[in-house]
Amino acid sequence: MTDSLPIALSAPLSPAQQTALVNLVRRAARTEILPRFRSITRAEATAKTGPRDLVTEADRATEAMIARGLQRLFPHALIVGEEAVADRPELRDEVSEAEFAIIIDPVDGTWNFVHGLPLFGVIIAVTRFGRPVLGLLYDPVGDDWILADETTSARLVAASGVEHAATTAAGGALGDLHGYVHVSLMGQARQEAFYPRLAALGQATALRCSCHEYRLLAQGAVDFVLSDRLNPWDHAAGVLICQRAGGVARMLDGRDYNTSLGEGLLLCAGSEATWTALRDHFADLA
Incomplete structure (x- = not known):
């Protein structure tokens, strides 16, 4: 044999x-x-x-x-x-x-x-x-x-x-961070938990377009993208581009991103410090 x-x-x-x-x-x-x-x-x-x-x-x-x-x-x-x-x-x-x-x-x-x-x-x-x-x-x-x-x-x-x-931003204090959070796509319970937390950030909105959200993240125009709608066609390219632009892209619980993941919160940030600050801010809502 x-x-x-x-x-x-x-x-x-x-x-x-x-x-x-x-x-x-x-x-x-x-x-x-x-x-x-x-x-x-x-x-x-x-x-x-x-x-x-x-x-x-x-x-x-x-x-x-x-x-x-x-x-x-x-x-x-x-x-x-x-x-x-x-x-x-x-x-x-x-x-x-x-x-x-x-x-x-x-x-x-x-x-x-x-x-x-x-x-x-x-x-x-x-x-x-x-x-x-x-x-x-x-x-x-x-x-x-x-x-x-x-x-x-x-x-x-x-x-x-x-x-x-394309180079991501270094970030700053929590109150100075600007980015995209797909709260409207979350379930009702998670929405109710997330909305009060957004007030601590500099700005949190959404463009209805992952392509442009990740483009802006990779160019340092915003500090983060956070989503629990894990469609691979929305996120797989952006995860890699964020990482290769100097940023950090991981699930909020620390797991590496993979297209097999269907649940959880994906956090892509311009720097390790930004990722950690946002992880700590939202960790109990994961």
Whole structure:
């Protein structure tokens, strides 16, 4: 009897593959998203889990186009899109078991998109057994993106190709911290517990768009993002980009983030000191 062969792990995406990924997303945005922006009506949007959780033809068509392109580029990858999971929830569980998965959020911030607000984006995450190894946060309106993988620092890239390092903020006293808390998405009991605690912070709000929330965190414009809605298409890319921009991203109880996690509070912060201060402030509400 011969020894079994070791499992071969996929290499990180090469620079050429990363460029192909970005170009695919940019083409999809030009083809399927931007022509529909401010021309689609609220009546054309469909509610999924509630009146604020919308889906449109832009979401479906963009996901389909990106998924087709990714399958050609990476035929051995598990391709999982937000809208595909809505139709087949079991796909979400397959991500954490896949050696190489690519997660698509085709139009993150659909509510904003439908109502004509230019705060929406495309999120792509590459994961290995549920752990993020590449993240892309793309802004179709500005045609720029933040990109990082497990070996490179996060950088903001313009359409011209000019790059700037993305660096998180050092933070400060609790009363000076500004960030995003997805309180409206929490259950009623947790909302009632969270709202009084927010008064101690400098500012706590939400943009209805994880793509732009994580972009601002990575650029040091805000200090934190805190959420208990752990959809991997919303957070996997942002977790890695936060970390590669110099920040800290962990569950509030100290666990490392993984796409298999369905419950708990995910806290991404600009620095270890900020993460610890916020953990201490909210720990008993976890």
